Amino acid sequence: MIITSIVLAGKDQAQVAFPESSLLLASHTIDGTAKLICCTWLEADESWQDSIKLSTLTKRYNLAGLEVEFIAVQQLKASDLEQQLLLTAIAQMQQYLQAERQAFDLPLDTSLGTPFQQKVWQALLDIKHGETISYAMLAQNVDNPKGFRAVANANGKNPLSIIIPCHRVIASDGKLGGYTGGLDKKQHLLALEGVSCKL
Numbered sequence: 001m002i003i004t005s006i007v008l009a010g011k012d013q014a015q016v017a018f019p020e021s022s023l024l025l026a027s028h029t030i031d032g033t034a035k036l037i038c039c040t041w042l043e044a045d046e047s048w049q050d051s052i053k054l055s056t057l058t059k060r061y062n063l064a065g066l067e068v069e070f071i072a073v074q075q076l077k078a079s080d081l082e083q084q085l086l087l088t089a090i091a092q093m094q095q096y097l098q099a100e101r102q103a104f105d106l107p108l109d110t111s112l113g114t115p116f117q118q119k120v121w122q123a124l125l126d127i128k129h130g131e132t133i134s135y136a137m138l139a140q141n142v143d144n145p146k147g148f149r150a151v152a153n154a155n156g157k158n159p160l161s162i163i164i165p166c167h168r169v170i171a172s173d174g175k176l177g178g179y180t181g182g183l184d185k186k187q188h189l190l191a192l193e194g195v196s197c198k199l
Contacts, residue, residue, distance in 0.1 A: 001028040002082045004073045005042060006090050008097060021185065023161070025089055026068075027082040028109070034081040035109035036089055039160045041181035093162065099192060102129035104163045112159065116142075120154035127168040130193040134172040156180055162189065170197055 007022045026038035073090065076083040088106065095101035110118050123141045127133055133141075135148040135155075144150060155166040161181060167189045171177040176197050179186035190197055 001026050001037065001068050002076075002080075002086060003038075003068060003070045004076060004086050004090075006073055006093070008093075021181070023093070025086050027085045027089075029082055030109060033107060034085040035107050036085060036160065036163070037109045037112070039089065039093075039163050041161055041185065089163070096162070097192070102193075106163060108160060108163070110159070110164075113154075113157065116144075116150070117154045117157055120151050121158055121160075121164050124155070124158070124164050124166055124169070127165055129165075130195060132168050132170050132190070132195055132197070135169055135177065136172055138169055152178065168193075168195075 003024060003026045005022050005024045022042045024038065024040050024042050025036065027034055027036050029035070071083065073086075076087050078084045078087055085107070089104075092101055092104050092106065096104070110121050113121060119142050120138065123138060126141070135152050136145075138151045138155075139145055139148040142151060151169075155169055156178065158164050158166045158180070161167075167179060167186045169177065174197060176183050176186050176190075187197060
């Protein structure tokens with residue numbers, strides 16, 4: 001598995017709501033095809049490259065059995081399939097943050113989730129740019145109408161933040177609800193898509 005990280009930046013970095021934040025991205029190969037396996041939030045002060053943080057990450061996403069290599073984004077090579085996928089993901093992420101892209105076109109591996117989590121994550125992909133649904137509606141969409149807490153938990157385990165848009169799920173009263181990356185990031189992502197929500 002190849003891991004890299006990028007600092008988020010929009011058209012005007014001074015106006016980006018989370019300039020101190022970055023994303024960790026990871027890819028690996030399944031049957032000769034490169035797949036994006038992880039895109040998760042990091043804070044600037046996290047020393048995640050040390051063995052403890054990396055161990056925590058691999059445990060959280062059930063990656064413990066994979067060989068992991070960190071490559072700085074500036075050293076990624078398009079000649080390697082996994083690294084090329086990371087470069088493509090980074091380019092698409094930058095386009096999204098600059099309001100030049102509304103949907104991602106990336107091969108994803110969600111097999112590390114439980115069947116229920118995978119079902120929820122697939123349902124998240126159906127929420128269009130600029131739209132939101134409630135946790136209760138998401139529960140109905142996965143045929144578990146009383147399971148809004150279960151879908152909220154599955155949202156929290158989403159390994160592909162932004163790309164699988166769990167930020168588009170809000171509380172029934174119109175408030176933001178929760179978000180693993182922090183509510184400031186969720187609010188900014190929704191605002192980027194033209195949605196205003198209450199904290």
